[in-house]
Amino acid sequence: MTLKVGIPRALLYYYYVPMWQTFFHELGAEVVLSSPSTKGILANGLKHAVDEVCLPIKMAFGHVLDLAGKVDYIFLPRMVSIKKREYICPKFLGLPDMVRCLDGLPPLIDINVNLYKSKKNAFFAAKEVGKLFTGNYFKISGAYRYSLKTQKKYFKLLQLGLLPDEALAGLEDGVGNKPRPGQGQFTVALLGHPYNIYDSYINMNIIRRLRAMGSNVVTAEHLSEQVVRSCAACLPKKLFWTLGQRMIGAAFHYFKRRDVSGIVHVAAFACGPDSMTGELIAREARAAGMPFLNLTLDEHTGETGIVTRIEAFMDMVRWRNAGVS
Amino acid sequence: MRVTFPHMGNLYICLKAMLQYLGVDVVVPPPSSKKTLTLGVKYGPEFACMPLKLNLGNFIEAYGLGADTIIMAGGCGPCRFGYYAQIEYAILKDIGYEFQLIVIEPPERHISELFNKIRHITGNRSWWQVIQAIRFGYQKARAVDEIEMAAFKIRPRELVFGATDIAYRSALSLIDSASSPNELDRAKKRAGVIMAGVVLDESRPVLKIGLTGEIFTLLEPYSNLDVERHIGYLGAEVDRSIYLSEWVNDHLFLGMLKGLRSRKDACSAASPYLRHFVGGHGQETVGSAVNYARAGFDGLVQVFPFTCMPEIVAESILPEVSTEYGIPILTLIMDEHTGKTGIITRLEAFIDLLERKKEFRRHAFS
Ligand code: SF4
Ligand code: SF4
Numbered sequence A: 001m002t003l004k005v006g007i008p009r010a011l012l013y014y015y016y017v018p019m020w021q022t023f024f025h026e027l028g029a030e031v032v033l034s035s036p037s038t039k040g041i042l043a044n045g046l047k048h049a050v051d052e053v054c055l056p057i058k059m060a061f062g063h064v065l066d067l068a069g070k071v072d073y074i075f076l077p078r079m080v081s082i083k084k085r086e087y088i089c090p091k092f093l094g095l096p097d098m099v100r101c102l103d104g105l106p107p108l109i110d111i112n113v114n115l116y117k118s119k120k121n122a123f124f125a126a127k128e129v130g131k132l133f134t135g136n137y138f139k140i141s142g143a144y145r146y147s148l149k150t151q152k153k154y155f156k157l158l159q160l161g162l163l164p165d166e167a168l169a170g171l172e173d174g175v176g177n178k179p180r181p182g183q184g185q186f187t188v189a190l191l192g193h194p195y196n197i198y199d200s201y202i203n204m205n206i207i208r209r210l211r212a213m214g215s216n217v218v219t220a221e222h223l224s225e226q227v228v229r230s231c232a233a234c235l236p237k238k239l240f241w242t243l244g245q246r247m248i249g250a251a252f253h254y255f256k257r258r259d260v261s262g263i264v265h266v267a268a269f270a271c272g273p274d275s276m277t278g279e280l281i282a283r284e285a286r287a288a289g290m291p292f293l294n295l296t297l298d299e300h301t302g303e304t305g306i307v308t309r310i311e312a313f314m315d316m317v318r319w320r321n322a323g324v325s
Numbered sequence B: 001m002r003v004t005f006p007h008m009g010n011l012y013i014c015l016k017a018m019l020q021y022l023g024v025d026v027v028v029p030p031p032s033s034k035k036t037l038t039l040g041v042k043y044g045p046e047f048a049c050m051p052l053k054l055n056l057g058n059f060i061e062a063y064g065l066g067a068d069t070i071i072m073a074g075g076c077g078p079c080r081f082g083y084y085a086q087i088e089y090a091i092l093k094d095i096g097y098e099f100q101l102i103v104i105e106p107p108e109r110h111i112s113e114l115f116n117k118i119r120h121i122t123g124n125r126s127w128w129q130v131i132q133a134i135r136f137g138y139q140k141a142r143a144v145d146e147i148e149m150a151a152f153k154i155r156p157r158e159l160v161f162g163a164t165d166i167a168y169r170s171a172l173s174l175i176d177s178a179s180s181p182n183e184l185d186r187a188k189k190r191a192g193v194i195m196a197g198v199v200l201d202e203s204r205p206v207l208k209i210g211l212t213g214e215i216f217t218l219l220e221p222y223s224n225l226d227v228e229r230h231i232g233y234l235g236a237e238v239d240r241s242i243y244l245s246e247w248v249n250d251h252l253f254l255g256m257l258k259g260l261r262s263r264k265d266a267c268s269a270a271s272p273y274l275r276h277f278v279g280g281h282g283q284e285t286v287g288s289a290v291n292y293a294r295a296g297f298d299g300l301v302q303v304f305p306f307t308c309m310p311e312i313v314a315e316s317i318l319p320e321v322s323t324e325y326g327i328p329i330l331t332l333i334m335d336e337h338t339g340k341t342g343i344i345t346r347l348e349a350f351i352d353l354l355e356r357k358k359e360f361r362r363h364a365f366s
Helices: A012-028 A039-050 A054-069 A090-100 A121-130 A137-159 A166-174 A206-212 A226-234 A242-256 A272-288 A305-325 B011-021 B036-045 B048-064 B081-094 B112-121 B127-157 B163-177 B181-196 B215-219 B227-233 B243-252 B263-270 B282-294 B311-324 B340-364
Strands: A006-007 A030-033 A073-075 A079-080 A112-114 A188-194 A214-221 A259-270 A292-298 B002-004 B068-075 B100-104 B209-211 B236-240 B299-305 B327-334
Touching: A006 A012, A012 A030, A012 A121, A012 A137, A012 A166, A012 B127, A039 A054, A079 A090, A090 B311, A112 A121, A121 A137, A137 A166, A188 A206, A188 A305, A206 A214, A206 A259, A226 B112, A242 A259, A242 A272, A242 B081, A259 A272, A259 A305, A259 B068, A272 A292, A272 B081, A292 A305, B002 B048, B011 B127, B011 B163, B011 B243, B036 B048, B048 B081, B048 B215, B068 B081, B081 B100, B081 B340, B100 B112, B112 B127, B127 B163, B127 B181, B127 B209, B127 B227, B127 B236, B127 B243, B163 B181, B209 B215, B209 B227, B209 B282, B209 B340, B215 B243, B215 B299, B227 B236, B227 B299, B263 B282, B282 B299, B282 B311, B299 B311, B311 B327, B327 B340
Parallel strands: A006 A030, A006 A073, A079 A112, A188 A214, A188 A259, A259 A292, B002 B068, B068 B100, B209 B236, B209 B299, B299 B327
Antiparallel strands: none
């Protein structure tokens, strides 16, 4: 019987799903993704999480619950660190324990992914997980290597300018590897945690809206690791949040790019890292004279409010562009 | 160089002692107050956690008193604290407060860097003197903690309302003004006498409440709206999961002094509920909840600043501990909008519940 592994479509899904999916496939497991975010999924998350947690975590609760009863395992690794001497966020550190408090879930695969000290730990984690499915060491390491390869391809597609869903589709059929040439009159950089900017339900379709208003959208994932890191290096002290570091690096890069006319920062309400990186980006935007919009999301955020603010921002960008050229 | 530092409860007594022992010119900011917080809220990022805002207010107020150098601890994540100093410094600069910033980072890689910074602050004092100064500061921290613990015990039992607070304040100022180890010994004795002088009603039934949560809100009474004192007034004895000297031992001495409660004990008690550190004191919060429950406490209060990440993780997990051990837990979240009356009402209701529970148990088992 094939084992079914559920992967919640939340949080670092947007980064690592190609790798995770491939790994489990190669081990002979069936991968079940939770449904894309909906009102129902969020409502379920809201019901089971404490009020104080941020929206993305509530959403993640909803996705985990969506998988209950459908799978043999839920893959919810404890993402301690994905980069040497960096972390993601305290809530990622505690997520499996928070989720374990919920009733009626299948067993969690809550392996620690901790590259704080060394990159090698990624493979150790994979080995531990692999043991659940096979006793064959070679099969596990083969699956791991293949999954890394897929992941690399995915990152490459993103760096070509695709968005995650486009890149995932590209991985599937092997075609469409070229980004669509931007149709818009100008370009806006959209920055934020990947699960906030790529989950179109959580952010009320911001990418589609920006595009509909005549803008191309670029994100941190369109940049190479090198560019992002070297730009982030001008901070007085290195940020210890990998995702925050990406955001800052991308912001600093896009500030300098003449083809980028504005920056939108999407933050989660009460998000710790965002409160600090947001401040750093906002102050730099002011200094650079770059139009800047900060959108803060929580479960009470109204669609109309967001739309009005995006429209006002776009007007500003347009005026500025007209004035300059 | 006139040095200042942020407030965190009685920490100033210990830091001031250390620095003055080395002849450093110290400016202690005025105690955190409404004004401090208002300043911090005005200039700080809206969604920053409250300690950052209070720090900022402290610095602005200390600037007014002539401070020109900030000493602060650093950190390497995952919690926000590790980036506080840099953000605060940038904000202060923006609004025209020019400080020199000295951040003491945990000596992860370059111990020499730490030594250089200490050199920079202390000038040409010998290392022996530096060590003596640290010792002196630590002894003050211990002394302060002992007074606090005594106050927790006697406050719910005092015959005259407010007598404990008066004794506490005068004992504390004795410790604070001792300027040498010898003087400190004498001050400690006198402080002990003062605390023992509060008249008590020994027969009064008293509940025991464990107070746990984020360190800053635990140690800084302004930030927790005096929660310990109010619990005491309501007739319950408090034990706090973190004391100043424990923190100093764990963080500055890397747990070298034995015989104190250490974070390791708390963390190991947190498993199986929370099996990994989550930054800040999140794991300690869960662990001390377990320890308090095992030790037979009647209830637990968790305090933390709004949006505090490690404590939100703990908050999500504490209900498990509560059900498993049958111990009620009250969570209090503090920010600039939190009102004192609301907190007191919630404490009253909570303590009522604990009393009824205790009554019920007494009847059931007699
Ligand atoms: S980084 Fe922010 S949004 Fe993401 S889990 Fe942490 S607090 Fe929530
Ligand atoms: S422990 Fe909580 S209050 Fe302290 S810096 Fe971290 S998030 Fe802020």
